[in-house]
Amino acid sequence: MSDSLTGLLAAAFAARAELMTRLSAEQTDAYRLFHGSVEGRPGLTVDRYGDLILVQTFHRPLTANDLAVLEAFYAEALPGLVTVYNDRSQDNSRIANPLEGERKVAAHAPRLIHELAVAYHFQARHAGQDPWLFLDLRAGRRRVMQEAADKSVLNLFAYTCGVGIAAAKAGARFVVNVDFAESSLKVGKDNARLNDLPIRPRFIQSDVFPALRQFAGLGQPEVVRRKRLPPFPKLEPQQFDLVFLDPPRYAKSPFGVVDLVNDYPALFKPALLSTAEGGKLICCNNVAEVAREAWLDQLQRSARKAGREIRESEWIVPEADFPSADGKPPLKMALLRV
Ligand SMILES: C[S@@+](CC[C@H](N)C(=O)[O-])C[C@H]1O[C@@H](n2cnc3c(N)ncnc32)[C@H](O)[C@@H]1O
Known part of the structure; x- marks a missing residue:
């Protein structure tokens, strides 16, 4: 053995x-x-x-x-x-x-690690379970760095803000990270300080649903079915050149349900409406059972319903340290030109 x-x-x-x-x-x-x-x-x-x-x-x-x-x-x-x-x-x-x-x-x-000349804090054990940098997402961060120069970037479900830090390092004009976990955003802020960034990224501690609905111009009611929702940061409608959407498989909050198997459109639609015309939206889905073509079809349908067009799509695949037996890696990353 x-x-x-x-x-x-x-x-x-x-x-x-x-x-x-x-x-x-x-x-x-x-x-x-x-x-x-x-x-x-x-x-x-x-x-x-x-x-x-x-x-x-x-x-x-x-x-x-x-x-x-x-x-x-x-x-x-x-x-x-x-x-x-x-x-x-x-x-x-x-x-x-x-x-x-x-x-x-x-x-x-506490340690420092490096990816594509960006430094990140790392600790093998900390209050959470997951490492502070997901390595299969390197291909996504690499692509963001190639795309980010002079762009406004929205990083959703930012966790420790790897995507946002990489974007800022690569010359993004403006970066907004959104996550509801204060402890994860704190690592992101430390990561921002660690790198010699040309801009100061923004960190918004918020549930993604109200933040996205407000950016998308859909608005977020404070009371739903006579129930007052928890307070949330107020944000102006705003569209971004590059939006990165990498949600967890499943998470329930008072504002909505993140469910990558049954309801990706609940996030995709406001994320698309928060993406500027002519911009790019990178969507991730790490659920192995979700087949990539079926998922892309769903995104296409959802875009049509929202009155927006996906002009082109391209797969970003995890790099060679994440081999897959059947060419179908669980982490699917679709770059959509919209
Ligand atoms: C799998 S991680 C995302 C990884 C991240 N995109 C990256 O680049 O490493 C999931 C993150 O989603 C956050 N999260 C889950 N549900 C949320 C919600 N409704 N609103 C805001 N953040 C949420 C968690 O706090 C966690 O940081």
Whole structure:
């Protein structure tokens, strides 16, 4: 078993040799080293985040022996990096395994990582579950950096604002990040301070629904069915040159339901209406069961209903550290010219 794990890790590492050289030349030191079932171990991922290797399990915990095999492999393949293991195989993806001693210190130590010459804060363990930078979204951030110069950019479900920081670094004229999680926006603000940004991005702590409806000019009532909604920041209608929409799979709030399987249009329509005529909207859907063509058809129909046209569409695909067996990666990113 352990021998075979070493073999799988070695094959995945060898498959990334060229990519790692390219990423290093682009000042990127955060990438996936092992990608679960596609590379032979369902539910196991290994990521490099700067000088740390983050091992995560999502189906069942690693045995002590497998963890030792992993540590030994990367100690040789990438010497000098510290390995931290987060077992997320239990309910709600909560990190279950306790760490002790040096590992605990290493896991909670603040670090810097780099992607496309942009610096980001990183901590292997923090109050939340997910790493502060989602690595499969690098292709999206790369594209945003190519598109952003002189543009106004709206980053929805911004989390730690990676997309917004990348846009600002690449010369966006104006960047707005929207998320309701104060703690995530705080990391985003720290990330903004960390980089020598030519502008000051804006951070709006708000539910995305009222923010989008206001930007789109649809308005957000304060009372619905005789129930007063929680307060929300008041915003003027505004359209952006580039809008990035990357919602979670499912989330319910007093303002609406984020449901990427059953109701993408609930977000897509106001996001489209917040995109300037001649602008671009990048939509993401990370639900594996949603087939990309069916999803794009749904976006087309929804755009027609909203009285807007999708002039062209293009797929942005995750980079080679996120291989997919069937050419259908779970994360779908559609760039729409509207
Ligand atoms: C999967 S993350 C998005 C990742 C992000 N786009 C990135 O570039 O890393 C989901 C984010 O959506 C936020 N969120 C979920 N529902 C929300 C809502 N109704 N309004 C605002 N933010 C919401 C969460 O706080 C979380 O930061």
